[in-house]
Amino acid sequence: MYSLKVNSDSFVLVSKYPGTNFHKGNAPxxxxxxxxxxxxxKTLYPLHRLDIVTSGLLLFAKDRKSVRALAAQFREHTISKFYIALAGAHPQKKQGTVKGDMVRGRNGAWLLSRTTTNPAVTSFISTGLGNGLRLYLLKPLTGKTHQLRVALKSLGVxxxxxxxxxxxxxxRFSPDRTYLHSFAIKFTLEGEEYAFTDIPETGSYFISDEFTTALQKYADPWSFKWPNVKV
Incomplete structure (x- = not known):
């Protein structure tokens, strides 16, 4: 279900496997x-969630003091998170920001609207793998359901x-999983800054030489000059 990354006095950080349900669902x-x-x-406080199909880093607080401090950073968008994804086809743009309201579609899908009353905001950069696939480094500035998946769909990829x-x-492709992974997180707790990255370990395209080479460019996602977008 997961691999343990950090078990500190104040927080737990894990890497969730794809296909794992956050809550019980149909699993035991x-x-x-x-x-x-x-x-x-006895207690464990979730601070954010991942879709069942998404793998990667998840942060939990162990006590009320820590959950208050970390939850405030999530609300204020001061916690920095990055995801990586693979997609084929040619995007409408190779880098930039996707912004729009999320509206419900059919069969559990969401759609990106042109309105921006309460928008989902995602910045991204990308690079080709040389095998027809493209690697996307995604920086969500909000936390909406299916936000990143809908953002890439809106770009045609x-x-x-x-x-x-x-x-x-x-x-050209035979995907064996959904290629979306919670890759990096940075936060501050009790005056100390923490930063972690997590390389996906499952999925034939995620463990390919082409992906491994391309990912080296994004090893430090905080080093890029990201656009200053108002949320």
Missing amino acids: VGLVQKIRNDLGL PVLGDPVYYKKKDS
Whole structure:
């Protein structure tokens, strides 16, 4: 279900495997309960979530003091998070910002609207792998349901293997998972700054030589000059 990255006095950081449900769902036990059981914790406070199909870093607080401090950073958008995704086809633009309201579509899908009353905001840069796929480094500035998946769909490049948005199959690729991964997180707690990255370990395209080479460019996602976008 997950691999443990950090187990400190104040927080727990794990890397969730794709296909793992955050809560119980149809499984005997959900991710949160599994971590609590494994670490012998009475309480564990989730600070954000990942879709079932998405893998990667998830942060939890262990106590009320830590959850208040970290939850405030999430609300104020001072926690820095990055995701990586793979997609085929040619994007409408190779870098920039996607901004728009999210509205419900059919069959569990979401759509990006032209309105910006309460928008989802995502900045991104990308690079080609040389095999027909493109690697996207995504910086969400808000935390809406399906935000990153819809952002790439709106650019004409749905996440490879996405069960909801990857409808027009590309015969060049045979995805064995949804290629979206929570890659990096940076936050401050009790006056100390923490920064972590996590390289995906599952998925044939995520462990390919082409991907490994391209990802080196994004090893330090905080070093890029990201646009100053108002949320």
